[in-house]
Amino acid sequence: MTDVVMPQMGESIVEGTLTKWLKKPGERVERDEPLFEISTDKVDTEIPAPAAGTLSEVLVQEGETVGINTVVARLDEGGGDAQPAAVPKPAKGAEAKAAKPAPPPPPEPAAPPPAPAAPTPEPAAPPPAKPAPPPPEPPAQEAIQPAPAPEQVEDTAPAAEAASEPAGPLSPLVRKLAREHDIDLSRVKGSGAGGRITRQDVESYLAQQGTPQGAQPAAPPATAAPQPAAPAAQQPPLAPAGQARTRIEPMSTMRLKIAEHMLLSKRTSAHVTTIHRVDMTKVARLRERLKEQFQANYGFSLTYLPFIVRASVAALRQFPLLNASLDGNNIIYHNEVNVGIAVALENGLIVPVVRAADEKNVLGLQRAIVDLAARARSRQLKPDEVQGGTFSITNFGSFGSLVGTPIINQPQVAILGVGTVDKTPVVVDDAIAIRSICHLSLTFDHRLVDGALADQFMGKVRQVLESWSEEVL
Amino acid sequence: MRKCCLRELGRVPYGEAQELQQQLVSRRQQGVAADHLLLLEHPHVITLGRNGHAENLLASQEILRREGIAFFPTDRGGDVTYHGPGQLVGYPILDLREWKRDVGAYVRAIEQVIIDTLAGYGIAAGRIPKLTGVWVEERKIAAIGVHLSRWVTSHGFALNVSTDLSYFQYIVPCGLTKPVTSMAQLGVDAAWPEVARSLAGHFGRVFDCEMVPGTEREN
Numbered sequence: 001m002t003d004v005v006m007p008q009m010g011e012s013i014v015e016g017t018l019t020k021w022l023k024k025p026g027e028r029v030e031r032d033e034p035l036f037e038i039s040t041d042k043v044d045t046e047i048p049a050p051a052a053g054t055l056s057e058v059l060v061q062e063g064e065t066v067g068i069n070t071v072v073a074r075l076d077e078g079g080g081d082a083q084p085a086a087v088p089k090p091a092k093g094a095e096a097k098a099a100k101p102a103p104p105p106p107p108e109p110a111a112p113p114p115a116p117a118a119p120t121p122e123p124a125a126p127p128p129a130k131p132a133p134p135p136p137e138p139p140a141q142e143a144i145q146p147a148p149a150p151e152q153v154e155d156t157a158p159a160a161e162a163a164s165e166p167a168g169p170l171s172p173l174v175r176k177l178a179r180e181h182d183i184d185l186s187r188v189k190g191s192g193a194g195g196r197i198t199r200q201d202v203e204s205y206l207a208q209q210g211t212p213q214g215a216q217p218a219a220p221p222a223t224a225a226p227q228p229a230a231p232a233a234q235q236p237p238l239a240p241a242g243q244a245r246t247r248i249e250p251m252s253t254m255r256l257k258i259a260e261h262m263l264l265s266k267r268t269s270a271h272v273t274t275i276h277r278v279d280m281t282k283v284a285r286l287r288e289r290l291k292e293q294f295q296a297n298y299g300f301s302l303t304y305l306p307f308i309v310r311a312s313v314a315a316l317r318q319f320p321l322l323n324a325s326l327d328g329n330n331i332i333y334h335n336e337v338n339v340g341i342a343v344a345l346e347n348g349l350i351v352p353v354v355r356a357a358d359e360k361n362v363l364g365l366q367r368a369i370v371d372l373a374a375r376a377r378s379r380q381l382k383p384d385e386v387q388g389g390t391f392s393i394t395n396f397g398s399f400g401s402l403v404g405t406p407i408i409n410q411p412q413v414a415i416l417g418v419g420t421v422d423k424t425p426v427v428v429d430d431a432i433a434i435r436s437i438c439h440l441s442l443t444f445d446h447r448l449v450d451g452a453l454a455d456q457f458m459g460k461v462r463q464v465l466e467s468w469s470e471e472v473l
Numbered sequence: 474m475r476k477c478c479l480r481e482l483g484r485v486p487y488g489e490a491q492e493l494q495q496q497l498v499s500r501r502q503q504g505v506a507a508d509h510l511l512l513l514e515h516p517h518v519i520t521l522g523r524n525g526h527a528e529n530l531l532a533s534q535e536i537l538r539r540e541g542i543a544f545f546p547t548d549r550g551g552d553v554t555y556h557g558p559g560q561l562v563g564y565p566i567l568d569l570r571e572w573k574r575d576v577g578a579y580v581r582a583i584e585q586v587i588i589d590t591l592a593g594y595g596i597a598a599g600r601i602p603k604l605t606g607v608w609v610e611e612r613k614i615a616a617i618g619v620h621l622s623r624w625v626t627s628h629g630f631a632l633n634v635s636t637d638l639s640y641f642q643y644i645v646p647c648g649l650t651k652p653v654t655s656m657a658q659l660g661v662d663a664a665w666p667e668v669a670r671s672l673a674g675h676f677g678r679v680f681d682c683e684m685v686p687g688t689e690r691e692n
Contacts, residue, residue, distance in 0.1 A: 009575070009576040009577070009621075010573065010574060010575025010576050010577045010578055010579075011573075011575055011577075011578070012575055012577030012578055012581075013575070013576060013577045019523065019524055020523070034622075037523070039523070039524055039550055040550075040576055040577070041550075041576065041577055041580055041605055042550040042551045042580060042605040042617055042618055042619060043550045043576045043579070043580060043619040043620070043621055044522070044523050044524070044548060044549060044550040044619070044620050044621065045576065045620070045621035045622070046621070046622050046623075048623065
């Protein structure tokens with residue numbers, strides 16, 4: 001392990017701002033290759049790596065200002081490949097710990113974990129989990145739990161992977177991805193040289209898997225509702241008890257962007273949410289009737305979402321203030337209606353935009369939504385497809401949420417949250433009836449939109465949905 | 474005494490000047506070139522520093538195109554700035570390991586060179602703490618933005634000699650909402666080559682090196 005420190009850039013300089021990491025955790029860097037950039041007093045400086053190795057731990061994030069000689073990262077000089085890095089591992093400490101509290105079982109306290117030191121080009125798939133008795137063999141770790149071998153706590157990662165590893169070298173990045181998403185790499189087809197699995201292979205494998213990997217109820221920053229289908233199952237297993245009590249991991253760029261964007265929005269707008277109950281029975285019947293035909297004709301299913309987009313567009317046309325944005329003291333009215341649709345990704349969300357949504361019918365909207373969502377999940381959106389939205393819709397109902405209070409997607413002034421559609425007993429003409437009920441919540445910027453207007457808007461959305469009369473096919 | 478090659482290049486498009494700097498930087502790093510000071514002038518261009526905020530660029534791409542202003546994101550420190558005719562732009566390519574090994578001292582020294590140059594024309598310029606650059610009262614007359622790679626400097630400074638200041642309307646210079654000024658606006662009618670010569674002299678004195686015209690190899 002080599003510590004990488006904030007360098008001293010001169011007597012007069014006592015601190016520096018880390019502006020950019022040029023390598024990601026898990027990536028390999030050569031000695032003297034630029035590793036990060038710092039900024040001090042209008043001088044931007046690239047700092048080379050002090051040694052060759054794998055960037056195993058990033059301790060200072062982009063944008064942080066720290067004193068000189070602060071350790072900003074650690075490099076692992078061990079044969080980079082063998083170490084899937086990125087796991088901020090309490091390596092030394094844990095080894096020491098592991099050695100101690102385990103006096104009874106077969107001694108060999110010094111037995112180092114197999115991975116790091118050995119520059120061997122892969123522990124080449126060791127025999128799968130033979131419960132071999134004496135030496136603390138790596139495969140044993142697969143059965144973590146309150147296992148019989150208490151000394152073997154650390155470094156679970158490489159071993160866990162080894163079992164499912166295909167032939168051919170794997171980059172640290174691919175290993176990291178595989179671990180993060182709990183992928184069995186033997187099922188991923190490699191397209192690289194000699195069948196080598198590339199990052200794209202893993203990503204497209206993930207994309208094919210479709211929704212299931214959306215472990216998070218990510219979609220909207222709304223109040224997530226408990227979801228029956230336990231999403232936890234997809235999560236990387238929690239560290240077994242007895243290990244370090246925390247695990248530090250740098251946020252991904254996407255995570256940072258989302259965090260920034262959410263806070264910016266909360267600081268910018270005066271968020272108010274109004275909730276309307278909408279009877280979707282008519283739409284539900286229509287959808288039921290057309291679903292199969294739709295699938296057969298177009299190859300994708302018909303959901304509630306395009307109906308809700310269509311109704312929103314009609315309301316936006318009638319109340320253009322909801323399709324506006326604020327710029328200083330000016331109101332910008334947008335003549336185009338571009339509706340952003342929040343799409344949950346494995347570790348975040350993105351809001352691709354259906355352009356000219358007012359020029360599309362239900363079929364066109366559904367097609368656009370399916371296309372954008374698929375490409376969002378496979379990371380193939382073009383930059384301009386996530387820009388220029390004038391209003392947004394987030395469908396947390398698909399994760400089981402009844403009602404949410406979404407955060408406005410700046411610089412827009414309103415966002416519609418769609419709850420789940422459920423058959424519910426309601427009172428109709430003084431009789432109890434079973435209807436398909438959906439709660440729609442509109443978060444609006446009270447700087448520009450007052451409650452009365454927001455509710456008129458929602459009234460229009462509701463009216464269009466409850467008395468749906470438009471042809472769909 | 475160390476030698477510093479002085480090259481007066483006249484008007485050079487921004488991209489070309491960047492290429493030349495990169496070549497010199499890498500040759501300086503390899504030790505096959507001496508320190509350099511490039512003095513030049515750019516056609517209208519707006520550049521954005523690595524940590525710059527695009528919102529400090531106030532004009533749309535369309536307006537820039539219509540006005541014939543190029544736009545470049547760069548790797549120097551600092552925010553957004555404008556360069557154009559009538560501005561004395563200086564790009565020192567120095568190995569700071571042979572000077573003070575101190576980026577703070579380097580920036581202060583650049584400021585000193587400009588302050589001394591302006592003093593020669595009777596302009597009392599100075600610093601504002603925390604706001605790198607050279608100021609005449611509350612007005613900025615010279616901007617500074619530097620990039621450092623293995624202690625070799627690039628980018629540098631821009632002194633407004635007779636710059637048409639109206640072009641600054643398109644940006645918030647360096648992200649600050651303070652006005653800009655020029656020698657001409659302050660009533661000094663000096664020609665670019667003359668200011669360049671004077672500045673080169675002060676540069677040699679402050680950095681304690683001999684200014685040698687043209688290119689010259691070390692060794």
